[in-house]
Amino acid sequence: MQDRDGEGEPQGRDFAEEGRKLFAGHCDFIWAADKIDGLPPMGPPEIAFAGRSNVGKSSLLNALTNRKALARTSHTPGRTQQLNFFALGAEPPNERMRLIDMPGYGYAAVSKTKIESWTKLMRSYLRGRSTLKRVYVLVDGRHGLKDVDQEMFKLLDTSAVSYQIVLTKRDEVKKSEVESRIAKVLEGLAKHPAAHPEVIFTSSQTGEGIPELRAGVARLLAQMGM
Numbered sequence: 001m002q003d004r005d006g007e008g009e010p011q012g013r014d015f016a017e018e019g020r021k022l023f024a025g026h027c028d029f030i031w032a033a034d035k036i037d038g039l040p041p042m043g044p045p046e047i048a049f050a051g052r053s054n055v056g057k058s059s060l061l062n063a064l065t066n067r068k069a070l071a072r073t074s075h076t077p078g079r080t081q082q083l084n085f086f087a088l089g090a091e092p093p094n095e096r097m098r099l100i101d102m103p104g105y106g107y108a109a110v111s112k113t114k115i116e117s118w119t120k121l122m123r124s125y126l127r128g129r130s131t132l133k134r135v136y137v138l139v140d141g142r143h144g145l146k147d148v149d150q151e152m153f154k155l156l157d158t159s160a161v162s163y164q165i166v167l168t169k170r171d172e173v174k175k176s177e178v179e180s181r182i183a184k185v186l187e188g189l190a191k192h193p194a195a196h197p198e199v200i201f202t203s204s205q206t207g208e209g210i211p212e213l214r215a216g217v218a219r220l221l222a223q224m225g226m
């Protein structure tokens with residue numbers, strides 16, 4: 001990943017270290033929402049993890065916070081069925097930020113009614129939440145972008161939310177294929193100027209890319225003056 005100490009960036013700060021500290025602090029599950037009127041009151045900045053079912057959202061959350069089972073993971077797609085909110089940094093109401101584990105999309109084996117209700121919930125959350133500062137869209141590093149991911153990007157483009165792609169399961173991708181996988185994803189993002197122009201390739205198993213992602217979140221907070 002290139003460094004981006006460009007214009008408007010807080011200078012002279014060690015975001016790797018700030019990110020490490022941020023995620024080493026308190027983190028606790030605070031809220032689950034399965035319908036739009038069930039969202040918690042808005043508070044500190046929120047960042048959400050979205051992506052196809054089974055891509056590794058809950059695992060990534062655990063890796064970031066260095067917990068084994070903060071967010072529930074599963075081999076069976078469709079494990080996370082609500083928007084799960086986690087407070088990071090301190091106990092509410094003094095938490096620094098919130099992390100949101102989202103239900104996966106693109107999973108065919110769930111009932112149509114259920115898919116419709118999750119989609120509605122996700123749409124209204126993504127569109128109506130002024131404290132939502134970034135969505136990390138996870139993409140399975142073994143497979144790259146799928147059509148449903150493009151649909152998600154379109155939704156995010158019209159929601160005016162900043163988003164970035166995070167590739168997952170790097171430990172299952174051959175070293176020789178990493179660069180071409182990233183290049184292919186960047187190609188697919190070309191039609192989405194709202195997307196952050198960098199991709200982070202992570203593994204929740206080996207921890208690769210995790211410090212970079214933490215640093216990105218710390219940088220985001222700094223850009224907001226927090």
Ligand SMILES: Nc1nc2c(ncn2[C@@H]2O[C@H](COP(=O)(O)OP(=O)(O)OP(=O)(O)O)[C@@H](O)[C@H]2O)c(=O)[nH]1
Binds near residue numbers: 052077172204
């Ligand atoms: N090898 C490898 N497997 C991973 C990694 N991250 C997640 N997995 C596996 O992928 C499966 C799904 O992981 P989850 O974290 O539950 O995925 P999710 O995106 O939260 O899934 P839903 O909640 O169903 O949408 C589990 O079997 C994980 O062990 C990774 O970095 N490497």
Ligand SMILES: [Mg+2]
Binds near residue numbers: 073
């Ligand atoms: Mg999950």
